[in-house]
Amino acid sequence: MKTPDILKKTGGKAAEVVRQFTVRPDDDGVRLDRWFKRHLPDVGFATVSRWARTGQIRVDGKRAEVDTRLVAGQALRVPPGGALPPGPAGDKARKPLTEEEIAAADAMVMTQDRAAIILNKPPGLATQGGSGTFSHVDGLLDAYVTGSGPRPRLVHRLDKDTSGVLLVARTPGSAAFFSKQFAGRSTRKIYWALVVGIPEVYDGMIELPLSKQPGTGGEKMMVDESGEGQTARTRYRVIDRAGNSTAWVELQPLTGRTHQLRVHMAAIGHPIVGDGKYGGQGAFLTGSISRKMHLHARRLIIPHPEGDTLDVTAPLPDHFAASLTQLGFTESEGDLPLEDGPKVDPKVAEKRAARAHSRDVRRDRKGERRGRGADDLKRTERKPANRPGDKPVGKSGKPGGRRVVKAGAKPVGKPVGRPDGKTPVRRTAKAPSRPPRGA
Numbered sequence: 001m002k003t004p005d006i007l008k009k010t011g012g013k014a015a016e017v018v019r020q021f022t023v024r025p026d027d028d029g030v031r032l033d034r035w036f037k038r039h040l041p042d043v044g045f046a047t048v049s050r051w052a053r054t055g056q057i058r059v060d061g062k063r064a065e066v067d068t069r070l071v072a073g074q075a076l077r078v079p080p081g082g083a084l085p086p087g088p089a090g091d092k093a094r095k096p097l098t099e100e101e102i103a104a105a106d107a108m109v110m111t112q113d114r115a116a117i118i119l120n121k122p123p124g125l126a127t128q129g130g131s132g133t134f135s136h137v138d139g140l141l142d143a144y145v146t147g148s149g150p151r152p153r154l155v156h157r158l159d160k161d162t163s164g165v166l167l168v169a170r171t172p173g174s175a176a177f178f179s180k181q182f183a184g185r186s187t188r189k190i191y192w193a194l195v196v197g198i199p200e201v202y203d204g205m206i207e208l209p210l211s212k213q214p215g216t217g218g219e220k221m222m223v224d225e226s227g228e229g230q231t232a233r234t235r236y237r238v239i240d241r242a243g244n245s246t247a248w249v250e251l252q253p254l255t256g257r258t259h260q261l262r263v264h265m266a267a268i269g270h271p272i273v274g275d276g277k278y279g280g281q282g283a284f285l286t287g288s289i290s291r292k293m294h295l296h297a298r299r300l301i302i303p304h305p306e307g308d309t310l311d312v313t314a315p316l317p318d319h320f321a322a323s324l325t326q327l328g329f330t331e332s333e334g335d336l337p338l339e340d341g342p343k344v345d346p347k348v349a350e351k352r353a354a355r356a357h358s359r360d361v362r363r364d365r366k367g368e369r370r371g372r373g374a375d376d377l378k379r380t381e382r383k384p385a386n387r388p389g390d391k392p393v394g395k396s397g398k399p400g401g402r403r404v405v406k407a408g409a410k411p412v413g414k415p416v417g418r419p420d421g422k423t424p425v426r427r428t429a430k431a432p433s434r435p436p437r438g439a
Contacts, residue, residue, distance in 0.1 A: 023070045023073060024172075029069055033067070034176070052066050061077075108120055115304060115305045116168065127157040141154075144170075154169075155168070159259065189297065192298045193248075194247070196272075199247060234260060240334075242328060249265075274292050
Protein backbone atom coordinates (compact mmCIF):
# COMPACT_ATOMS: atom_id res chain seq x y z
CA MET A 1 0.00 0.00 0.00
CA LYS A 2 1.45 3.36 -1.00
CA THR A 3 2.34 5.71 1.87
CA PRO A 4 2.50 9.45 1.05
CA ASP A 5 5.48 11.52 2.19
CA ILE A 6 3.24 13.73 4.30
CA LEU A 7 2.55 10.80 6.62
CA LYS A 8 6.23 10.58 7.47
CA LYS A 9 6.28 14.27 8.33
CA THR A 10 3.34 13.95 10.70
CA GLY A 11 4.54 10.78 12.38
CA GLY A 12 1.87 8.60 10.74
CA LYS A 13 -1.12 10.58 12.00
CA ALA A 14 -3.41 9.53 9.19
CA ALA A 15 -6.47 11.20 10.70
CA GLU A 16 -4.95 14.66 10.10
CA VAL A 17 -3.96 14.43 6.43
CA VAL A 18 -5.30 13.58 2.99
CA ARG A 19 -4.05 10.12 2.10
CA GLN A 20 -3.26 8.34 -1.15
CA PHE A 21 -3.43 4.53 -1.31
CA THR A 22 -2.82 2.00 -4.04
CA VAL A 23 -5.44 -0.76 -4.25
CA ARG A 24 -3.83 -4.11 -3.48
CA PRO A 25 -4.48 -7.32 -5.45
CA ASP A 26 -6.29 -8.69 -2.37
CA ASP A 27 -8.84 -5.88 -2.77
CA ASP A 28 -9.45 -6.30 -6.49
CA GLY A 29 -13.20 -6.21 -7.18
CA VAL A 30 -14.09 -5.07 -3.65
CA ARG A 31 -16.72 -2.35 -3.22
CA LEU A 32 -15.47 1.00 -1.97
CA ASP A 33 -17.48 0.82 1.27
CA ARG A 34 -16.12 -2.68 1.94
CA TRP A 35 -12.58 -1.39 1.40
CA PHE A 36 -13.16 1.13 4.17
CA LYS A 37 -14.55 -1.57 6.44
CA ARG A 38 -11.42 -3.66 5.85
CA HIS A 39 -8.78 -0.95 6.13
CA LEU A 40 -10.37 1.99 7.96
CA PRO A 41 -12.95 0.40 10.28
CA ASP A 42 -13.16 3.56 12.41
CA VAL A 43 -14.74 5.41 9.48
CA GLY A 44 -18.49 4.72 9.57
CA PHE A 45 -20.66 4.07 6.54
CA ALA A 46 -22.43 7.42 6.91
CA THR A 47 -19.07 9.20 6.74
CA VAL A 48 -18.01 7.25 3.65
CA SER A 49 -21.34 8.09 2.01
CA ARG A 50 -20.92 11.79 2.78
CA TRP A 51 -17.37 11.82 1.44
CA ALA A 52 -18.54 10.11 -1.76
CA ARG A 53 -21.48 12.51 -2.27
CA THR A 54 -19.26 15.55 -1.78
CA GLY A 55 -16.54 14.25 -4.07
CA GLN A 56 -13.87 13.94 -1.38
CA ILE A 57 -13.11 10.32 -2.29
CA ARG A 58 -11.35 9.93 -5.65
CA VAL A 59 -10.36 6.80 -7.57
CA ASP A 60 -7.70 7.56 -10.21
CA GLY A 61 -8.67 11.21 -9.87
CA LYS A 62 -12.39 10.64 -10.52
CA ARG A 63 -15.33 10.83 -8.11
CA ALA A 64 -16.47 7.48 -6.77
CA GLU A 65 -19.69 6.12 -5.29
CA VAL A 66 -19.92 3.83 -2.26
CA ASP A 67 -20.72 0.88 -4.53
CA THR A 68 -17.80 1.49 -6.92
CA ARG A 69 -15.81 -1.70 -7.52
CA LEU A 70 -12.09 -1.15 -7.04
CA VAL A 71 -9.42 -2.55 -9.35
CA ALA A 72 -5.94 -3.56 -8.26
CA GLY A 73 -3.44 -0.80 -8.94
CA GLN A 74 -5.90 2.09 -8.79
CA ALA A 75 -4.98 5.20 -6.78
CA LEU A 76 -7.47 5.91 -3.98
CA ARG A 77 -7.65 9.38 -2.40
CA VAL A 78 -9.06 9.45 1.15
CA PRO A 79 -9.77 12.69 3.08
CA PRO A 80 -8.68 13.18 6.72
CA GLY A 81 -10.47 11.00 9.27
CA GLY A 82 -10.29 7.49 10.71
CA ALA A 83 -7.28 5.37 11.59
CA LEU A 84 -4.29 4.37 9.55
CA PRO A 85 -4.73 0.98 7.82
CA PRO A 86 -2.20 -1.85 8.11
CA GLY A 87 0.98 -1.05 6.23
CA PRO A 88 4.44 0.43 6.69
CA ALA A 89 3.22 3.66 8.32
CA GLY A 90 0.63 1.75 10.35
CA ASP A 91 3.29 -0.55 11.72
CA LYS A 92 5.33 2.46 12.85
CA ALA A 93 2.32 4.01 14.56
CA ARG A 94 1.64 0.91 16.67
CA LYS A 95 3.69 0.28 19.77
CA PRO A 96 5.29 -3.16 20.19
CA LEU A 97 3.32 -5.46 22.47
CA THR A 98 4.64 -6.21 25.93
CA GLU A 99 5.20 -9.76 27.16
CA GLU A 100 2.06 -9.44 29.31
CA GLU A 101 -0.02 -8.37 26.30
CA ILE A 102 1.29 -11.24 24.20
CA ALA A 103 0.49 -13.69 27.00
CA ALA A 104 -3.04 -12.25 27.31
CA ALA A 105 -3.54 -12.58 23.54
CA ASP A 106 -2.36 -16.20 23.55
CA ALA A 107 -4.61 -17.05 26.52
CA MET A 108 -7.71 -16.04 24.54
CA VAL A 109 -7.09 -18.42 21.63
CA MET A 110 -9.36 -21.48 21.53
CA THR A 111 -8.55 -22.72 18.03
CA GLN A 112 -7.05 -21.40 14.80
CA ASP A 113 -6.37 -22.39 11.22
CA ARG A 114 -5.23 -20.75 7.98
CA ALA A 115 -8.40 -18.66 7.70
CA ALA A 116 -9.48 -17.81 11.24
CA ILE A 117 -8.48 -17.40 14.86
CA ILE A 118 -11.26 -18.12 17.37
CA LEU A 119 -10.96 -16.28 20.66
CA ASN A 120 -12.76 -16.55 23.98
CA LYS A 121 -12.95 -12.86 24.87
CA PRO A 122 -12.98 -12.19 28.62
CA PRO A 123 -15.50 -9.74 30.10
CA GLY A 124 -14.19 -6.22 30.60
CA LEU A 125 -11.99 -6.21 27.47
CA ALA A 126 -13.24 -4.02 24.61
CA THR A 127 -13.20 -5.37 21.06
CA GLN A 128 -11.99 -2.09 19.55
CA GLY A 129 -10.55 1.14 20.86
CA GLY A 130 -12.47 4.35 21.40
CA SER A 131 -12.57 7.46 23.50
CA GLY A 132 -10.71 6.62 26.70
CA THR A 133 -10.33 2.92 25.69
CA PHE A 134 -6.71 1.89 25.24
CA SER A 135 -6.82 -1.83 26.02
CA HIS A 136 -8.76 -3.85 23.44
CA VAL A 137 -8.65 -6.98 21.27
CA ASP A 138 -7.81 -5.03 18.12
CA GLY A 139 -4.69 -3.72 19.82
CA LEU A 140 -3.52 -7.28 20.53
CA LEU A 141 -3.86 -8.65 16.99
CA ASP A 142 -0.15 -8.11 16.23
CA ALA A 143 0.47 -11.07 18.53
CA TYR A 144 -1.11 -13.34 15.91
CA VAL A 145 0.98 -12.18 12.93
CA THR A 146 3.04 -15.04 11.52
CA GLY A 147 6.24 -14.16 9.69
CA SER A 148 5.61 -11.60 6.97
CA GLY A 149 1.94 -12.46 6.78
CA PRO A 150 -0.88 -9.90 6.98
CA ARG A 151 -2.23 -8.58 10.26
CA PRO A 152 -5.41 -10.45 11.31
CA ARG A 153 -8.66 -8.48 11.15
CA LEU A 154 -11.84 -8.29 13.20
CA VAL A 155 -15.03 -9.19 11.33
CA HIS A 156 -17.57 -8.74 14.14
CA ARG A 157 -17.68 -7.35 17.68
CA LEU A 158 -18.80 -8.11 21.22
CA ASP A 159 -19.67 -5.53 23.85
CA LYS A 160 -16.92 -4.79 26.35
CA ASP A 161 -18.71 -6.58 29.21
CA THR A 162 -19.88 -9.52 27.06
CA SER A 163 -17.64 -12.58 27.05
CA GLY A 164 -17.35 -15.46 24.62
CA VAL A 165 -16.70 -16.44 21.01
CA LEU A 166 -15.01 -13.80 18.87
CA LEU A 167 -13.87 -14.63 15.33
CA VAL A 168 -10.79 -12.97 13.85
CA ALA A 169 -9.90 -13.41 10.16
CA ARG A 170 -6.28 -14.18 9.32
CA THR A 171 -6.19 -12.71 5.80
CA PRO A 172 -8.04 -10.04 3.80
CA GLY A 173 -9.62 -12.80 1.72
CA SER A 174 -11.00 -14.70 4.71
CA ALA A 175 -12.10 -11.39 6.25
CA ALA A 176 -14.18 -10.67 3.14
CA PHE A 177 -15.65 -14.18 3.23
CA PHE A 178 -16.61 -14.10 6.91
CA SER A 179 -17.97 -10.55 6.65
CA LYS A 180 -20.24 -11.73 3.86
CA GLN A 181 -21.52 -14.61 6.02
CA PHE A 182 -22.37 -12.25 8.88
CA ALA A 183 -24.05 -9.78 6.50
CA GLY A 184 -26.00 -12.57 4.77
CA ARG A 185 -27.36 -13.96 8.09
CA SER A 186 -25.99 -17.44 7.35
CA THR A 187 -24.39 -17.70 10.80
CA ARG A 188 -25.88 -19.06 14.03
CA LYS A 189 -24.96 -17.12 17.18
CA ILE A 190 -26.05 -18.58 20.51
CA TYR A 191 -25.72 -16.58 23.73
CA TRP A 192 -26.33 -17.53 27.35
CA ALA A 193 -27.67 -15.01 29.84
CA LEU A 194 -29.10 -14.79 33.32
CA VAL A 195 -32.11 -12.47 33.45
CA VAL A 196 -34.10 -10.95 36.28
CA GLY A 197 -37.51 -12.60 36.74
CA ILE A 198 -39.08 -15.40 34.70
CA PRO A 199 -40.41 -14.73 31.19
CA GLU A 200 -44.09 -15.69 31.03
CA VAL A 201 -43.51 -17.32 27.63
CA TYR A 202 -40.69 -19.86 27.65
CA ASP A 203 -39.95 -19.83 23.91
CA GLY A 204 -40.44 -16.46 22.27
CA MET A 205 -39.48 -14.09 19.50
CA ILE A 206 -38.90 -10.41 20.21
CA GLU A 207 -39.36 -8.07 17.25
CA LEU A 208 -38.81 -4.48 18.35
CA PRO A 209 -37.03 -1.87 16.18
CA LEU A 210 -34.00 -0.14 17.68
CA SER A 211 -32.25 3.20 17.23
CA LYS A 212 -29.66 5.28 19.03
CA GLN A 213 -30.97 7.15 22.04
CA PRO A 214 -30.69 10.91 21.50
CA GLY A 215 -28.30 12.74 23.77
CA THR A 216 -26.10 9.73 24.51
CA GLY A 217 -23.64 10.17 21.67
CA GLY A 218 -24.65 6.79 20.23
CA GLU A 219 -23.54 4.98 23.36
CA LYS A 220 -27.04 3.80 24.25
CA MET A 221 -29.83 2.24 22.20
CA MET A 222 -33.60 2.31 22.65
CA VAL A 223 -36.77 0.74 21.26
CA ASP A 224 -37.99 3.06 18.49
CA GLU A 225 -41.52 2.52 17.20
CA SER A 226 -41.64 5.82 15.29
CA GLY A 227 -40.75 4.18 12.01
CA GLU A 228 -37.15 5.39 12.13
CA GLY A 229 -35.75 2.40 14.03
CA GLN A 230 -33.86 -0.50 12.48
CA THR A 231 -35.60 -3.87 12.40
CA ALA A 232 -34.31 -6.13 15.19
CA ARG A 233 -35.30 -9.74 15.97
CA THR A 234 -34.24 -11.95 18.88
CA ARG A 235 -35.21 -15.56 19.61
CA TYR A 236 -35.09 -16.60 23.27
CA ARG A 237 -35.62 -19.88 25.11
CA VAL A 238 -35.73 -20.44 28.87
CA ILE A 239 -33.24 -23.12 29.93
CA ASP A 240 -34.04 -23.23 33.66
CA ARG A 241 -35.25 -21.03 36.51
CA ALA A 242 -34.42 -20.33 40.13
CA GLY A 243 -37.74 -19.74 41.87
CA ASN A 244 -39.34 -16.56 40.59
CA SER A 245 -36.22 -14.43 40.80
CA THR A 246 -33.90 -15.52 37.99
CA ALA A 247 -34.03 -17.35 34.66
CA TRP A 248 -31.22 -18.84 32.65
CA VAL A 249 -31.97 -18.19 28.98
CA GLU A 250 -30.57 -18.94 25.55
CA LEU A 251 -30.60 -16.00 23.13
CA GLN A 252 -30.22 -16.08 19.35
CA PRO A 253 -29.93 -12.68 17.64
CA LEU A 254 -31.40 -12.92 14.14
CA THR A 255 -30.19 -9.41 13.37
CA GLY A 256 -27.00 -7.70 14.51
CA ARG A 257 -27.97 -4.38 16.06
CA THR A 258 -25.87 -2.66 18.71
CA HIS A 259 -26.76 -3.85 22.24
CA GLN A 260 -29.71 -5.75 20.73
CA LEU A 261 -29.94 -8.57 23.27
CA ARG A 262 -29.59 -6.22 26.22
CA VAL A 263 -32.24 -3.76 24.98
CA HIS A 264 -34.70 -6.49 23.95
CA MET A 265 -34.58 -8.35 27.26
CA ALA A 266 -34.95 -5.11 29.23
CA ALA A 267 -37.86 -4.11 26.98
CA ILE A 268 -39.89 -7.19 27.91
CA GLY A 269 -39.25 -6.61 31.60
CA HIS A 270 -36.37 -9.06 32.16
CA PRO A 271 -33.03 -7.24 32.01
CA ILE A 272 -29.80 -9.20 31.93
CA VAL A 273 -28.30 -9.64 35.39
CA GLY A 274 -25.56 -7.05 35.93
CA ASP A 275 -26.66 -4.80 33.04
CA GLY A 276 -27.20 -1.55 34.92
CA LYS A 277 -27.09 0.44 31.67
CA TYR A 278 -30.45 -0.89 30.52
CA GLY A 279 -31.86 -2.47 33.66
CA GLY A 280 -30.91 0.09 36.29
CA GLN A 281 -30.57 -1.04 39.90
CA GLY A 282 -33.17 -3.74 39.26
CA ALA A 283 -30.63 -5.63 37.14
CA PHE A 284 -28.51 -6.57 40.18
CA LEU A 285 -29.35 -9.55 42.38
CA THR A 286 -28.91 -9.53 46.14
CA GLY A 287 -26.55 -11.85 47.96
CA SER A 288 -23.25 -13.09 46.57
CA ILE A 289 -24.20 -13.05 42.86
CA SER A 290 -21.57 -11.10 40.91
CA ARG A 291 -22.45 -7.57 39.76
CA LYS A 292 -20.71 -8.21 36.42
CA MET A 293 -22.91 -8.61 33.36
CA HIS A 294 -24.07 -12.19 32.76
CA LEU A 295 -24.09 -12.31 28.96
CA HIS A 296 -21.87 -14.84 27.18
CA ALA A 297 -21.43 -15.62 23.48
CA ARG A 298 -21.63 -19.36 23.98
CA ARG A 299 -21.48 -20.75 20.45
CA LEU A 300 -20.81 -19.66 16.86
CA ILE A 301 -21.66 -21.69 13.76
CA ILE A 302 -20.47 -20.17 10.49
CA PRO A 303 -19.47 -21.44 7.01
CA HIS A 304 -15.71 -21.76 6.49
CA PRO A 305 -13.86 -20.56 3.37
CA GLU A 306 -12.60 -24.10 2.74
CA GLY A 307 -16.16 -25.39 2.39
CA ASP A 308 -16.92 -26.95 5.76
CA THR A 309 -18.62 -25.39 8.78
CA LEU A 310 -16.89 -23.82 11.75
CA ASP A 311 -18.69 -24.72 15.01
CA VAL A 312 -17.05 -23.54 18.24
CA THR A 313 -18.22 -23.29 21.86
CA ALA A 314 -16.66 -21.00 24.47
CA PRO A 315 -16.35 -21.95 28.18
CA LEU A 316 -17.98 -19.62 30.69
CA PRO A 317 -16.01 -16.92 32.54
CA ASP A 318 -15.50 -17.51 36.25
CA HIS A 319 -18.18 -15.12 37.52
CA PHE A 320 -20.88 -16.58 35.24
CA ALA A 321 -20.01 -20.19 36.15
CA ALA A 322 -20.02 -19.30 39.86
CA SER A 323 -23.46 -17.69 39.56
CA LEU A 324 -24.89 -20.79 37.86
CA THR A 325 -23.61 -22.92 40.73
CA GLN A 326 -24.97 -20.60 43.41
CA LEU A 327 -28.40 -20.56 41.78
CA GLY A 328 -28.45 -24.36 41.53
CA PHE A 329 -28.15 -24.60 37.74
CA THR A 330 -26.19 -27.38 36.03
CA GLU A 331 -24.00 -26.06 33.22
CA SER A 332 -24.12 -29.31 31.24
CA GLU A 333 -27.88 -28.88 30.80
CA GLY A 334 -27.53 -25.53 29.09
CA ASP A 335 -26.74 -26.54 25.50
CA LEU A 336 -30.24 -27.04 24.10
CA PRO A 337 -30.71 -28.99 20.86
CA LEU A 338 -30.59 -26.60 17.94
CA GLU A 339 -33.62 -26.45 15.74
CA ASP A 340 -32.92 -26.50 12.02
CA GLY A 341 -32.56 -22.95 10.82
CA PRO A 342 -33.73 -21.82 7.40
CA LYS A 343 -31.33 -22.75 4.63
CA VAL A 344 -30.12 -19.59 2.94
CA ASP A 345 -29.14 -19.78 -0.72
CA PRO A 346 -25.91 -17.79 -1.37
CA LYS A 347 -27.67 -15.70 -4.01
CA VAL A 348 -30.47 -14.92 -1.59
CA ALA A 349 -27.94 -13.98 1.09
CA GLU A 350 -26.21 -11.64 -1.36
CA LYS A 351 -29.51 -10.00 -2.26
CA ARG A 352 -30.32 -9.54 1.43
CA ALA A 353 -26.96 -7.90 2.00
CA ALA A 354 -27.59 -5.60 -0.98
CA ARG A 355 -31.02 -4.68 0.39
CA ALA A 356 -29.52 -3.96 3.80
CA HIS A 357 -26.96 -1.70 2.16
CA SER A 358 -29.69 0.10 0.22
CA ARG A 359 -31.62 0.67 3.45
CA ASP A 360 -28.54 2.24 5.01
CA VAL A 361 -28.16 4.58 2.03
CA ARG A 362 -31.80 5.62 2.20
CA ARG A 363 -31.50 6.17 5.94
CA ASP A 364 -28.63 8.54 5.27
CA ARG A 365 -30.87 10.50 2.92
CA LYS A 366 -33.37 11.86 5.36
CA GLY A 367 -35.99 12.64 2.77
CA GLU A 368 -36.84 8.94 2.28
CA ARG A 369 -36.64 7.78 5.89
CA ARG A 370 -40.24 8.23 6.96
CA GLY A 371 -41.85 6.32 4.12
CA ARG A 372 -39.47 3.36 4.48
CA GLY A 373 -39.94 3.25 8.24
CA ALA A 374 -43.73 3.21 7.96
CA ASP A 375 -43.60 0.33 5.45
CA ASP A 376 -41.34 -1.71 7.75
CA LEU A 377 -43.74 -1.17 10.66
CA LYS A 378 -46.73 -2.31 8.59
CA ARG A 379 -44.92 -5.48 7.54
CA THR A 380 -44.07 -6.22 11.15
CA GLU A 381 -47.66 -5.80 12.28
CA ARG A 382 -48.91 -8.30 9.71
CA LYS A 383 -46.87 -11.14 11.25
CA PRO A 384 -48.95 -13.64 13.23
CA ALA A 385 -48.58 -13.66 17.00
CA ASN A 386 -48.57 -17.46 17.15
CA ARG A 387 -47.01 -19.78 14.63
CA PRO A 388 -48.73 -22.87 13.24
CA GLY A 389 -47.74 -26.05 14.99
CA ASP A 390 -46.97 -24.50 18.37
CA LYS A 391 -48.04 -26.79 21.21
CA PRO A 392 -48.71 -26.18 24.90
CA VAL A 393 -45.88 -27.08 27.23
CA GLY A 394 -46.35 -28.66 30.66
CA LYS A 395 -48.94 -30.97 32.16
CA SER A 396 -51.25 -28.13 33.07
CA GLY A 397 -51.84 -27.36 29.40
CA LYS A 398 -50.86 -23.73 29.90
CA PRO A 399 -49.81 -22.29 26.52
CA GLY A 400 -46.05 -22.36 26.27
CA GLY A 401 -45.51 -22.01 22.53
CA ARG A 402 -43.70 -19.19 20.85
CA ARG A 403 -44.86 -15.67 21.40
CA VAL A 404 -43.91 -12.80 19.14
CA VAL A 405 -43.37 -9.48 20.90
CA LYS A 406 -43.84 -6.91 18.15
CA ALA A 407 -43.71 -3.16 17.79
CA GLY A 408 -46.58 -1.70 19.80
CA ALA A 409 -46.84 -4.71 22.12
CA LYS A 410 -46.80 -4.24 25.88
CA PRO A 411 -43.93 -5.75 27.91
CA VAL A 412 -44.46 -9.17 29.44
CA GLY A 413 -46.11 -8.90 32.87
CA LYS A 414 -44.86 -10.01 36.25
CA PRO A 415 -43.12 -13.37 36.60
CA VAL A 416 -45.61 -16.19 36.71
CA GLY A 417 -45.07 -19.43 38.68
CA ARG A 418 -47.03 -22.66 38.73
CA PRO A 419 -49.18 -23.22 41.85
CA ASP A 420 -48.13 -26.87 42.00
CA GLY A 421 -44.46 -25.87 42.13
CA LYS A 422 -43.59 -27.53 38.80
CA THR A 423 -42.08 -25.64 35.91
CA PRO A 424 -42.63 -26.30 32.20
CA VAL A 425 -39.33 -26.19 30.35
CA ARG A 426 -39.10 -26.15 26.58
CA ARG A 427 -36.18 -28.51 26.29
CA THR A 428 -38.06 -31.60 27.57
CA ALA A 429 -41.50 -33.04 27.10
CA LYS A 430 -41.96 -33.17 30.90
CA ALA A 431 -41.67 -30.65 33.64
CA PRO A 432 -38.49 -31.06 35.76
CA SER A 433 -38.88 -33.46 38.64
CA ARG A 434 -37.31 -31.20 41.25
CA PRO A 435 -39.26 -28.29 42.74
CA PRO A 436 -38.20 -24.70 41.98
CA ARG A 437 -35.16 -23.58 43.92
CA GLY A 438 -35.05 -20.46 45.96
CA ALA A 439 -33.04 -17.48 44.77
